[in-house]
Structure formats: C-alpha cells, structure tokens
Amino acid sequence: MQVSEQEAVESTARQLGDFLERRREQIAQRWADVPLFRTVFTVSRDEAVEACKAVVDALSHVAAAGRLEDIEAPGFDNVREQLGRMSGSRTRTGSSPAQIADEVAALRAPVAELLRAEFTDSSASEAAESLLALTALMGTLRLVVMRTALSAGEELIARQRQQLLEVATPVINLWEGIVAVPLIGTLDSARSQVVMESLLEGIVNERARYAILDITGVPTVDSLVAQHLMKTVAAARLMGAECIVSGIRPAIAQTIVQLGIDLGSVLTRASLADALAYALGQQGIEVSPRASLT
Numbered sequence: 001m002q003v004s005e006q007e008a009v010e011s012t013a014r015q016l017g018d019f020l021e022r023r024r025e026q027i028a029q030r031w032a033d034v035p036l037f038r039t040v041f042t043v044s045r046d047e048a049v050e051a052c053k054a055v056v057d058a059l060s061h062v063a064a065a066g067r068l069e070d071i072e073a074p075g076f077d078n079v080r081e082q083l084g085r086m087s088g089s090r091t092r093t094g095s096s097p098a099q100i101a102d103e104v105a106a107l108r109a110p111v112a113e114l115l116r117a118e119f120t121d122s123s124a125s126e127a128a129e130s131l132l133a134l135t136a137l138m139g140t141l142r143l144v145v146m147r148t149a150l151s152a153g154e155e156l157i158a159r160q161r162q163q164l165l166e167v168a169t170p171v172i173n174l175w176e177g178i179v180a181v182p183l184i185g186t187l188d189s190a191r192s193q194v195v196m197e198s199l200l201e202g203i204v205n206e207r208a209r210y211a212i213l214d215i216t217g218v219p220t221v222d223s224l225v226a227q228h229l230m231k232t233v234a235a236a237r238l239m240g241a242e243c244i245v246s247g248i249r250p251a252i253a254q255t256i257v258q259l260g261i262d263l264g265s266v267l268t269r270a271s272l273a274d275a276l277a278y279a280l281g282q283q284g285i286e287v288s289p290r291a292s293l294t
Helices: 004-022 026-031 045-064 075-090 097-105 108-116 121-167 189-206 223-238 250-258 274-280
Strands: 172-175 178-184 210-217 244-245 268-271
Touching: 004 026, 004 045, 004 121, 004 274, 026 045, 026 108, 045 121, 075 121, 075 268, 097 121, 097 274, 108 121, 108 250, 121 210, 172 274, 178 189, 178 274, 189 210, 210 274, 223 244, 244 274, 268 274
Parallel strands: 178 210, 210 244, 244 268
Antiparallel strands: 172 178
16 A cells, blocks of 8 residues: 555654653653753753643644644644743843744754664664654744744833833822823824823822823924824813813924814913913912012
8 A cells, every 4th residue: 555745744743743742751851951941940940841841742742733844733832822931031131032043943952862762773764754854843843932932022022112101101190189291202193092091090090170281392293193182182071170281382383273283172381380370270279479589
C-alpha cells in the first residue's frame, strides 16, 4: 500500500507529538536551565519546570494535530499568555526581540538531542524526517512567541498612553462646588474623550455646580476641537453643572470666527482667574482686588 507524502508528513508529526508527550519531564528539566526560562522564573526552579511542561504540552498537541507550521493552532492557546509574559519580562530586562528569538531557537537543541536517541543508525531517514518536523514546530513556536510579544507590547503602549492622557488631564478642585480642568497641548478625539470622562467624574465626586475648562495651554483650535468642547459643555450641563470655557486667546478667537464656529451658547471668560471669579460670584462670594501696600 502506497502512502502519500501528506500522510507521511502527518504520521511523522503524530510520532513527534507522541515523543514530546513521552519525554515531557526530561524536556522540561532541560529547558528550565535555558536563558528564556531561567531568567524569568528566578524564585523557584520548580516553577520554571512547570512552565516548561505547559509549553511542551502545547507543542505536543500541535504536533498531534499535524499543524506544525500553523501559528493559530489551538494547541498554542493555553500558553500564549504565558509566552507573552515571559517575552515581556525579557524585554523589560533589556533583551531585544532578536535576542528573545534566539533564546526561543535555543530550545530546539535539548529536544533534538533526546529525539536522536530515539532512533538507531538503521532508521537514519526516519530520524531526519522527525528532526525536520521538530525544526518546523520550533520555528512555529518562535513565531508565536514573537507575535504574542508584539501584541503584548502594543497593549502595554496603549495602556501607558491612556495613563499619560489621564495624568495630563487633571481635575482640580478650586473651591467648594467648583472644579477645573487645565488643558495643555493638542486635543484629539482620544484625549477629548478622556477630558470629558475626567470632568464628569470630577463633577460627581466634588458635587460641583461649576466646571471650568481652561484652554490657555491649547495651541490651536479647529472645528473638531470646538465640537469636542461643545460636547463636553453639554455633558456637564446634563450632570447639573454650568461649564465655563476660559483662556480663549485673541488668535484662537479669530480662528473660531473664521471657521464659523458658533460658541454663543457657551459661557466664556478670558482667563482662569476670571472664570473662577464668575463662579464664586454666582455662589455669593465677592472677589475684590488686593489692596495696594503703598
């Protein structure tokens, strides 16, 4: 009976899967001393061994399914998060993506040594096919690690960007019932959303009746920025607070007029001090100029 090439490949893959399952403990013990695992699991070697076993199990399932070169194989699902944490840990300690890839590639040698021991000289062809299958499988693992690392890196960057936006958009309690958000830098859609959420949260937390949006530090205002400001003002009103926009410089005022943007329904003041004086005055607190000492 003639066996097709595809059937032969699948048979070799299944044999590789059986080998990985059978030699799971030995492979894990050897991998625990490889830099990729040793430098991540520094507290306990047993912890490193257990992590290695999980990866060996994943490779065994992928091989048994005959999907040696499929980075989307379900067998990898259980270890993607772990692989991402490991590569992320190596990155934080100064390892480059190329170094991490080399460390993953170094996992092949211990497995190949054990695999060669499975064959006699008379089965050299079968051994070569098994080693070739192992090479393909470890290459796929390398791709999975790098792809997972990149995805984790993108998520980290997104979280850090969100945190920076929140730090750059503080809500300041100026007086009882009065909060302010001093804006500095360019406003885009993402930051404008953070501004709105932060301001509304500040209104609720401080039970504010007046909210000041100070745009003194905003270099330019276009129609998009103006729309975001209008939405923020409207949202503050829905929360029961009167919103005041301060810090509209002459250049920005001219731009708003030229763009034909109607801010007629928005209460504005020239400066943050003027906006604060207005809000205090509305609460019956009179603000008087400081007496001269001369």
